[in-house]
Amino acid sequence: MSSDNKRRAFFISDGTGITAGSLGGLLAHFPDTEFEQIRIPFTDSHQKIEDAQKRIVNAKLINGIRPIVIMSIGNNILRSELKQVDAYYIDLFESFIYPLGEELNQEPLTRPGVAHSMKGANYGNRIEAINFALGHDDGMTHNGLNQAHVILVGVSRSGKTPTSIYLAMQFGIKAANYPLIPEDFERGTIPPILEGYMDKIFGLTIQANRLSSLRSERRPDSHYASLENCKDEIKKAERLMQKLGVPIADSTSRSVEELSAIIIQHINKN
């Protein structure tokens, strides 16, 4: 009971709860309220509705204020049953899905798990892209580079790997990534294997302080992590990318979501 002053936000779904849960992003618009987010997936029976109700009632007892409930439940009976206890409900079926059905002139599917099943659009592509990103991480292999939608380059720890994986997982975009290393700077070109793919290359850069701190987590007190070496590598990498006309985004204060959105815009333009 250590978190009594946190407003509870439940995400209750008859499926994975991912669509409902993604609306958790909206809570970030209210930084003065501290939320405790609780996900209750697979709520597809009377028993499970009752269990969820108990947790809602209990949250109000503990916290003294009714919780927020963001819900996606297709079955009409279960849906109204849940809402019999006091809470602030955001009901995706009532607010969105039924009104959208009127616009489309179509009855919605109401069975559980429609949105995030394997049958969903793009699922196979996304899994394939994850395998591609893992197989083409850190310049691991050159095979199949022609299949890449984008090839991220940048100094070690500039954010290439998590960004590649996010692009794959979320959008099914095949992203390879290559480190830029001192050899490349001396030669003054990108890794030769990439020369045939100039139009796919996207650069990441980062501020030296931040890079030094990230590298120190991995290898404390090393030349690799020293501020001086980070400054030097970054300067040379940026100069190289600029010379070659490679588009660059700075990862210092951008999340992988923000970097990915920028990269996708670039891909779409090309």
Add this chain to the structure above:
Amino acid sequence: MSSDNKRRAFFISDGTGITAGSLGGLLAHFPDTEFEQIRIPFTDSHQKIEDAQKRIVNAKLINGIRPIVIMSIGNNILRSELKQVDAYYIDLFESFIYPLGEELNQEPLTRPGVAHSMKGANYGNRIEAINFALGHDDGMTHNGLNQAHVILVGVSRSGKTPTSIYLAMQFGIKAANYPLIPEDFERGTIPPILEGYMDKIFGLTIQANRLSSLRSERRPDSHYASLENCKDEIKKAERLMQKLGVPIADSTSRSVEELSAIIIQHINKN
């Protein structure tokens, strides 16, 4: 113009467009309509609103029917400006954020990019968890296993890697994964290094036909991919997991989202 019969669905945001885009899951409730989903992030100026309007108008011209627009734009003026052209609008600020603000008795932040910045709750944990999942993929290392929230086991290609990465990326859950191999079956125990972590182990299984087809993509016509060998490995792996009381989920017809939701429920119970 090959996709003229597809109804356009725009996701227009002043930030990454991820919250708006995640509502794309709702479109899956209408399988009879074919959608073309178009994401327009960073729409944060009059010029960009105008560009978006042109695309909306154009979509209607091409398709003959007004598009769906799911929008999250914090600036009042830009928000109303966008809606001057004909479309079916789902406005996250009007439908959700402002009403929620009344419930919370708080004015929402309206600047762009609130939901998916690096300052978001859990961002650091999620990146750390991705690095953990990558470093502990396929039994790569035993170091730091005590930090794992869950350790996935199963035969090769049963879905451990993408599930581990999804758990990390989406939820900041540290998931290691270990393959179960013929040596383990002969010995009749899980890999000895895991014995101290029995309460963290979660098993994945899969049907033999599906496994054989997945393995064939990687090594066609191999003993590894043969239906007979797949059947044998799966039988032995399931027997071993049951003997040890390891909880099991079948990945054959479940997405990584569905597997992750099941695994999180299990973690929460423990």
